[in-house]
Amino acid sequence: MKIYGNWALGVTALYCSFALFIIGFFVVSTFNKVDLVEKNYYDKEIAYQQHIDKVKRTKALVSPLGWKRQADQLVLQFPKDMTEIKGSINLYRPSDSKNDRAISIQPDEKNVQYVSLSNMEKGLWRVQFNWQSDSTGYYNEDILFIE
Numbered sequence: 001m002k003i004y005g006n007w008a009l010g011v012t013a014l015y016c017s018f019a020l021f022i023i024g025f026f027v028v029s030t031f032n033k034v035d036l037v038e039k040n041y042y043d044k045e046i047a048y049q050q051h052i053d054k055v056k057r058t059k060a061l062v063s064p065l066g067w068k069r070q071a072d073q074l075v076l077q078f079p080k081d082m083t084e085i086k087g088s089i090n091l092y093r094p095s096d097s098k099n100d101r102a103i104s105i106q107p108d109e110k111n112v113q114y115v116s117l118s119n120m121e122k123g124l125w126r127v128q129f130n131w132q133s134d135s136t137g138y139y140n141e142d143i144l145f146i147e
Helices: 007-031 041-046 048-059
Strands: 066-070 073-077 085-092 101-104 112-116 123-133 136-146
Touching (some): 048 136
Antiparallel strands (some): 073 112, 085 101, 085 123
């Protein structure tokens, strides 16, 4: 029986190429930037049923939260029958977590709040409204595109 070539050299070359692939994969994956949506996502997952209840209550409102963009402002109109409104507006930037912002909700006597957008980067933003009125929680989420 005749053996063509040196099979030990082939096995060594295969092993070395596999090792180089694994090392290259490790180096590339080490230097990739990974942005999590939330830093404490596990804690938020446990309280997710409360979030579902807030969304259901928000959808059942007779007069829902209204918002629109006017020039360099975001105008929020909370339902007129709500009192003692407090909470937060989270402006989440999917492309860069360093630009995320949280703004406290402080409406005026007409339940209107103005949020300045003049110092925000152009592009896609996810807006999350999380508010309470008379200790009842509500949640609304939408997309805002700044040009």
